[in-house]
Amino acid sequence: MSSLRDSYKQEGYVLLKNFLDKDLVTAIHREGRQIFAYQIQRTLGKSVDIDDQPAFEKAMYEFFAADFTAFANTGKQVQHMVSLHRLGTDSRITDTLKELGLDYPVIGVRPAMLFNSRHLAKRDDYWRLGAHQDWRTGQGSLDSVVVWFPLVPAGADLGALQVLPRSHRNGLYESSSVDYIGTIPDELLQDEWQQLEFEVGDVLFFSAFLVHRSGINSTESIRWSVQLRYNNLLENTFIERGYPLAYIYKPQAELITPDFPAVSQMNEIFN
Numbered sequence: 001m002s003s004l005r006d007s008y009k010q011e012g013y014v015l016l017k018n019f020l021d022k023d024l025v026t027a028i029h030r031e032g033r034q035i036f037a038y039q040i041q042r043t044l045g046k047s048v049d050i051d052d053q054p055a056f057e058k059a060m061y062e063f064f065a066a067d068f069t070a071f072a073n074t075g076k077q078v079q080h081m082v083s084l085h086r087l088g089t090d091s092r093i094t095d096t097l098k099e100l101g102l103d104y105p106v107i108g109v110r111p112a113m114l115f116n117s118r119h120l121a122k123r124d125d126y127w128r129l130g131a132h133q134d135w136r137t138g139q140g141s142l143d144s145v146v147v148w149f150p151l152v153p154a155g156a157d158l159g160a161l162q163v164l165p166r167s168h169r170n171g172l173y174e175s176s177s178v179d180y181i182g183t184i185p186d187e188l189l190q191d192e193w194q195q196l197e198f199e200v201g202d203v204l205f206f207s208a209f210l211v212h213r214s215g216i217n218s219t220e221s222i223r224w225s226v227q228l229r230y231n232n233l234l235e236n237t238f239i240e241r242g243y244p245l246a247y248i249y250k251p252q253a254e255l256i257t258p259d260f261p262a263v264s265q266m267n268e269i270f271n
């Protein structure tokens with residue numbers, strides 16, 4: 001067994017320094033900001049320089065306050081970026097999953113991108129997730145893996161992820177049912193939290209059973225991060241359970257924009 005796999009199996013995670021090309025990660029971050037900038041222009045009626053961090057973040061906070069629905073939808077569109085999906089299928093990632101023991105990795109759910117800031121959340125648990133295990137929301141193979149990396153340098157100040165080493169071996173913890181992630185009560189968690197620190201390009205691979213939580217972003221800046229999730233199609237209990245899928249995508253029956261589109265708008269597109 002490789003030493004990487006040994007350490008992963010033991011601790012429940014591995015943090016690989018300089019794993020991804022910095023330029024690739026920076027380009028994904030930039031594209032995400034650009035997509036927000038299109039809606040900032042529409043909503044606030046002003047263009048914003050996506051490379052001017054304080055000005056861009058201020059515009060993000062204004063956009064969030066001015067049109068929450070468009071903000072949330074934009075956040076979801078960012079998760080559909082082709083570049084992000086391409087990264088999720090990158091052989092550097094799939095080869096590492098195989099090295100960690102996933103004989104036949106398959107995507108568990110679409111990639112996620114988070115923008116953690118107290119100014120971009122209506123509820124506390126939207127910008128800092130409490131202690132939880134991702135397996136509860138994914139319910140995939142027992143060896144499912146989560147890949148987490150920030151798009152900006154992130155340490156304790158920016159609230160980078162905190163993990164409970166070796167907690168994956170305890171199986172599924174009891175959790176509250178009041179929120180969607182299933183927060184684990186403090187009294188069940190006796191061990192030492194480990195605060196992780198990241199440079200751009202560093203990538204964390206962790207077991208979906210590893211207990212983890214957001215750190216506290218005590219800055220005024222946004223902590224951008226990406227999460228990718230994978231199952232193993234050859235894990236026996238996953239096969240035995242008939243490949244269950246806990247994430248449900250479904251179309252909306254009603255038209256979101258009533259009386260749309262006009263025929264003239266169609267002609268403009270196709271002429």
Ligand SMILES: O=C(O)CCC(=O)C(=O)O
Pocket residue numbers: 114116127128129134161212213214215225227
């Ligand atoms: O990035 C974070 O702060 C939390 C992410 C997380 O815990 C998750 O996606 O499961």
